[in-house]
Amino acid sequence: MFSTLQRDLRFASGLFRTLRRVKGIHPGSPRRICDDLDAAAARWPDREALRFEGRSLTYAGMEALANRFARWALEIGLRPGDRVALFLPNRIEYLPAWYGLSKVGVVSALINNQLTGQALAHCLSLSGAHEVIVDGETSPALQDILGDLDHTPRLWSLDAPLPGEGDLAAALAERPPEPPPASVREGLTAGDTALLIYTSGTTGLPKAARVTHVRVQLYMRGFAGSTGARSDDRIYVALPLYHATGGLCGMGAALLNGACVVLKRRFSATQFWEDIRREGCTQFVYIGELCRYLANQPPHPDERSHRLRLAFGNGLRPDVWDSVTGRFGVPRVLEFYGSTEGNVSFFNFDGRPGAIGRIPAxxxxxxxxxxxxxxxxxxxxxxxxxxxxxxxxxxxxxxxxxxxxxxxxxxxxxxxxxxxxxxxxxxxxxxxxxxxxxxxxxxxxxxxxxxxxxxxRVGDTFRWKGENVSTAEVALRLQAVPGVVEANVYGVEVPRADGRAGMAALVTGEGFDLGILAARIAADLPEYARPAFIRLQPEMEVTGTFKQRKVELVAEGFDPAKVAGPLFHRAADGGYRPLDTVAHEGIVSGQIRI
Structure with a gap:
């Protein structure tokens, strides 16, 4: 355990590293994030910057590809302030694409590559982009909703193009790798918009946050300082690049320090430790649920055969924290708090388990x-x-x-x-x-x-029996029960009852027993916080950044006609009984009390 003085010194040291890297950032400055990346390429031209599925780009190669994107944008008539949508999975061209477009003042809208249908049409229409970059994986979903857009964009594919799509790979190959003319950047400042990044849409359609060069610099420079990354680090990024944690925090920690990003197309709990060992990774960036998936896996022969010295990210709950530092032997965790559009951030520099940050007196x-x-x-x-x-x-x-x-x-x-x-x-x-x-x-x-x-989250906490119920704290208790792999807790309306009754969707595994669950709930939770309803499901629906979705679960409520899979209600004796149509009618009519 650290003494108060040791905690204060460690916090001050981490804060100083971070603030030193963000010093001088200002909206009126002509220096933008592309200039920061250009400087990194000039300093470490021959070092490996990006590694992805057997492909590799040096810093010089990354900048050359970014320059090709910039020149392509100019030659198709794009001007500062115009928008291009990136509807792509993680791939080696992703960062060079928006990096290059930012050189000529073009805004990149980073679209969640898992979206389809109405949500995809909404995000694309909201972006106002008349050019969309796709690949073989995302193109079919976009083709399906073209008729639903308020305007028809031009599509450019990085893979073999479908009919009606431009061959972007060929167009880039024909462009020179030198920087675009300096005259293009006249009048551009760090206060200009660099990216559009969308909220996760856990409770509705996503909103597009306007992310300026200043904010991108705060993310990328800030994590270059807070992580203490060095030029010999190899940082594993399996989070989606359309989101700030992986796409800016993880990338900034590496690329502004001369380190290498080991990029994955998507996260895989079964492949994670083999990747970490094989690639010699020294840091990885996480979302809390990513670490939970790792903790729920059986022991892996490589889970302690690694060179990791730091895991950094947000949302790591106390029960999983111990797995990261204990079971997996990662020496240090850097948890932080923030949001894409927000103006509040905290860092937990001294590794207090469960804390999202600290504000010393x-x-x-x-x-x-x-x-x-x-x-x-x-x-x-x-x-x-x-x-x-x-x-x-x-x-x-x-x-x-x-x-x-x-x-x-x-x-x-x-x-x-x-x-x-x-x-x-x-x-x-x-x-x-x-x-x-x-x-x-x-x-x-x-x-x-x-x-x-x-x-x-505001809106997730609900009132029941005159008390406030924290869904996150109830979920934490449920996930400590043997056999409970994941828990998603929310409130549902019950006719003639004040407030909302607690309901938990559970993913269960070996060792799960409904009687043990009921006993643990009775022992660990006050009466008002005990879930009135339990539903079991094979997997949890999450967003692309592993945030649990609640909106559909709340809409389905405790109606067995809407809920697929086993459904239970809490009886007067504290046990859970099957909830069928007869029991549902009894609860709705008030004959069965909750």
Whole structure:
């Protein structure tokens, strides 16, 4: 265990490394993220930058490919501010594509390559892109929805093109690898939009966040500093590149330090340790559920035969943290908190298990984040008698807010393409008349030592029997029960009942027993937090960044006509009984009490 002084020193050291790398970033600066990557290519031209499925690009090769994308964009008539949609899986051309387009001021809309149908049409229409880059894997899904778009874009394929698609691979090969003319960049600044990155859409259609060069620099430079990566590091990235954690944090940690990115098309729990050992990886970037999948796997012969010295990412729950550092022997975990569009970020530099970050007392005034008391009925911050918000006491949960300050790049909020959606995220007159704060939508708590812990998402926490139920904390308890592989907890409406009753969707494995589950629930959870309904399913539906989806589960509720698979309700004796149409009618009519 670290002493308070040791914790403070380690935190200050990590913070200093991070702040040193982001120093000088400003919206009015002519230096953009493409210039940072150009500088890396000039410094380490012959080092391996990207490795993917047997292919490799040096830093010089990466920049040359980016230049070909830039020249292609100019020659088809694109100008600064125009948008190109990247509808691609992870592949070696992904970062060079948006890197090259940014050289000539073209904005890349990073589309989730798993989308189909309405959601895909929505994201493409929202982007306003008239050019879409696809490959053999994504092209069929796009062809299916062309008729649903509000305009017909031109399609360019990096693989063998289908009829009506341009041959982008051939077009790039014909372009010179030298940088585009310097005159193209006149007037462009770091405050210009570089990327559109979409929210995950766990509760509805995704929103497009406007990500400026400044924000990309904060991500990439910040993680180049916070991870302490070196030029001899090999960083494993299996997260999707359309999302900031893998596509910016992971890439920045490597590429702004002369290190190599070992890129995977997609995450595989069964191949992970073999990849890590074979490629000699020294760091990997995670989303919490990625590590849970690893922890749920049987022992692998390579899970301790590795050179890993750091895992960094967000969403690592305490029960899985011990597997990463203990079972897998990864020396250090760097957990952080933030969002694509948000202006609040925390780092857990000293590795306190379960904490998403820390705000030491001696640095509190330097942080723009505050946790305020929350009204669970109104799902909004609570106002005091004077009309202003109040900060929570240590140990009390509340919503995290970020002070908006356009003069400070780290505290600015650039918002979404949808101005109305942006305004909904801004809370005004919080602590003083006229101030403005970003609503993170996350419920957090902070302890006496300044460590910050995630509690739940606003909207996921629900009230039952007059108490607030944290879905994340209930899920954590359920996942500790033998045989429970994954748990997704949410509230469902029950006729004639106040609030929402708890329901849990479970993925189970060897050793699962419904009686043991009921006994553990009775022992570990207060009455109001015990799930009224349980459903079993073979796998959990998640987004491309492994976030559990709830919206469909909430809509299906506890109706056996809608729920596929075993369904149970909690009886008066605390046990769980099968929920069939007769029991459902009894609950709906009030004859069976929940």
């Amino acid at each position: 001696f640095l509190r005034r330097r942080f723009n984040g505050r946790i305020v008391r929350f009204d669970y009925e109104a799902e909004a911050p609570l106002r005091g008698p004077d009309g202003f918000c109040q900060e929570v006491a240590p140990g009390e949960a509340g919503e995290c807010l970020g002070r908006i300050d356009s003069s400070d790049p780290r505290a600015d909020f650039t918002g979404y393409l949808d101005k109305a959606a942006s305004e909904k995220k801004v809370l005004r007159d919080v602590f003083a008349p006229g101030d403005a704060w970003f609503r993170t939508g996350d419920l957090l708590r902070q302890d006496e030592d300044g460590y910050v812990f995630f509690v739940d």
